[in-house]
Amino acid sequence: MEAQKEALQRIISTLANKNEEIQNFIDTLNHTLKGVQANSSNVIAELDEEFDGLYAILDEMKESMTSSIKQEQAHKSQELQNQLSQCSNALENSEELLEFAARSLDIKDPEEFSKAARQIKDRVTMASAFRISLKPKVSDNMTHLMVDFSQERQMLQALKFLPVPKAPEIDPVECLVADNAVTIVWRMPEEDNKIDHFVLEYRKTNFDGLPRVKDETCWELIDYIKGTEYTLSGLKFDSKYMNFRVRACNKAVAGEYSDPVTLETKALVFNLDNTSSHLNLKVEDSYVEWDPTGGKGQENKIKGKENKGSGQITVLKNNTRSGTPSPKRTSISSRSPSIRGSRDRFTGESYTVLGDTAIESGQHYWEVRAQKDCKSYSVGVAYKNLGKFDQLGKTNTSWCIHVNNWLQTTFAAKHNNKAKALDITVPDRIGVYCDFDGGQLSFYNASSKQLLYTFKTKFTQPLLPGFMVWCGGLALSTGLQVPSAVKMLQKSENGLSGSASSLTNVTQ
Template sequence: KPQPHFCFSDLPTGQQALDSNLSNLIKRNNELETLMGKLIQTCQHVEVNASRQENKLMEECDLLIDIIQQRRQIIATKIKEGKVVRLRKLAQQIANCKQCIERSSSLITQADQTLKETDHARFLQTAKSISERVSMATASSQVLIPEINLTDTFDTFALDFTREKKMLESLDYLTAPNPPGIREELCTASYDTITVHWTSDDEFSVVSYELQYAIFTGQANVVSLCNSADSWMIVPNIKQNHYTVHGLQSGTKYIFIVKAINQAGSRSSEPGTLKTNSQPFKLDPKSAHRKLKISHDNLTVERDETSSKKSHTQDRFVSQGSYGVLGNVYIDSGRHYWEALIGGSTWYAVGIAYKSAPKHEWVGKNACSWVLCRCNSSWVVRHNGKELPIEPSPHLRRIGVLLDYDAGSLAFYDAVSSQHLYTFDVAFAQPVCPVFNIWNKCLTVLTGLPIPDHLESAELQD
């Protein structure tokens, strides 16, 4: 017989493949054993819980039977007492009637005999007495009549347990309510509040809701956050399907979970993410340079060029100082976003400054202010007299400003294209105020805005 041919070079490879497959099989076998163990444990839990529920069912039914028997005894006693009271009154009335009838019958007989008397003298002797007695008897019987009540026959009550029967027929074991759903499209926010709305399919079986919330730090951390009870703020015992949370950080995204609760247990909604808006503010007319005009709604600043010549050089602008106006808030915490709409201006500055920054000095020329500037065709960011050129779109008309005071950052964006322009890293030592400078035309501020989603995503990635 020919001998089998072995290729020794294939032996290690085949051995490695077998070893790998064997490892996978052992791993899968171990996983199945673990799963089977959990299934067996679940079966044991089912047995224990079912026995517990069966015992509880017997206890609850025995309680219902006891209550029914007690009520039957109480109602039966009331019926007996009502019957006794009515029969006693009726018996007394019957006795009164009988007594009156007996007296009346005797008087009728005597009166009848008197009327048959043929002796006129004897008739006159007895007629007067008999007549008085008949009148008195008639009056006493008339007094007795109002006491008689022939309508109280004990038929003006009902034993109708239809509703209770339906309730008993609907008896069933109670299950935990279905998970509620957060309606993000109905939720609203301000700079420090969020009103959460939700719906529930089992609204009538829900005893109360519980709202849980925490700061959202990224989708990857949602699972770990959900498993950590210490990270959540909890609002218990909510009876409506909405709730307003106060005292939140401005410009911050939060994760919310709603739990529906009844006697059988609870189920939680899928997590929902909502965010607060930025701190709203307006321009402060009192802080404006005398050559600037502030609109009636305090949202637009315009350079008053009525008394100035059309041609100005940069030196003349420098000598005239900074035509600026401040926002009417000072910020010392949180995250805030606002936008400046450029109304045809080619010479302006947008940024922030400390309260201690010199009045009407060029912003960015000192250590107390940070700004993005345009000087005709030149674009720079400036702080403490140092300028760094930037290259935004030449048609930049809307500047987004993102201030994260706690993290120490001030970022500028093209709000239309989402282009990142520059970020200052600052260890803020004082409260800061939005500042706007303009040397020609006008600009308008948009405040109280939520931080755009694309900026949130960019920050999380950074």
């Protein structure tokens, strides 16, 4: 019966996953259908615009060429009209001279005849009929203004849609996810020397497999990539996966997207648990700061109201000395439960806040930066059952490194109320590496990746990141992969030095 239930449960799970996959594909098809309709309208509008521009150019050219023909017509007409006018005048003068010469033949007086003959000779010499050109200055030929559109017609008839680059192919084997960076590598299915650049798009997701249409973040774009690989660095891996796609572009148009690729970008992401921290700590998601007043302001208001209602007057005295009070003088154990609410997880001198996500397996890494003037702080891990008065490193359920800048700077690794002094400069940022299955907790200089200290043990319960701070603040960075340098150092450091057993003979 139980075996059948388990088998049926597996079948139900398989069917549910398949239904979800089909539904996602239906959403993708609907989204693609809408895209086809919208993009078709866009390209038709662009086509109309292109042809309207072409028509405008043709109309402009026609108007210009027509104007040239009319100018040529006017020029030739004017030249011919001028010649016609000159010839008409010359003919009129020549006819008049001819008539005069004919009358002179009838003159009987020799002297008058000689005079008339000399006049005729002089007039003939000066006559315009003998000085004008009898060849037209221009011809009626207009063929030099004719056009041959056969080549342009062939070009127009040869108009085609722009050549679109083929979709690139992302090579998942060559892609690399390391050190909070992702390198994407792709290739073209065939050589295309007209490709100008590539466009890479990516987005974060918590779903494996094909990208989803609904409930996903927008694609982020990186344009003008000249090569066939690109590295995204400085990422915060706050999602399980990332989708990637790429397309090629020539000078005119972008091609199809590649098939999307989903890469795993899993890393430990957690916030500080502000609901169960010490009341003297002001806690945000990734920042904690020690507050000497804690909830006193609200407590005093409530007390004042209570006293006012009962007719009693309470005088509050501040016995704290000038300067920064020590941790032992800022105990809030006597505060009203109504003020603390649920924030009584830690009290007394345990200025502690834990992370809100338990570590039960795997290798994880996070970093912590302390304020420059922070007087005292601890960074480490603890079991969930860490006592409300317990400080990190003072029990067998917590491990940490502790920095004390109160009177003089001390730097130590702590566990089970034992401490080992560390003769190392305190770094600005501390990296914490936790290998739950391997029973290893290491601390590093987050900038140089220098190993500070390593605990080796066997973790028997889920761990919570733990932080203690007094007179200062701590900033937390999560969503970080285990750095490659740390992985290499872990391999070389395994079995060499720095274990919890080294604290057994060292008292705090």
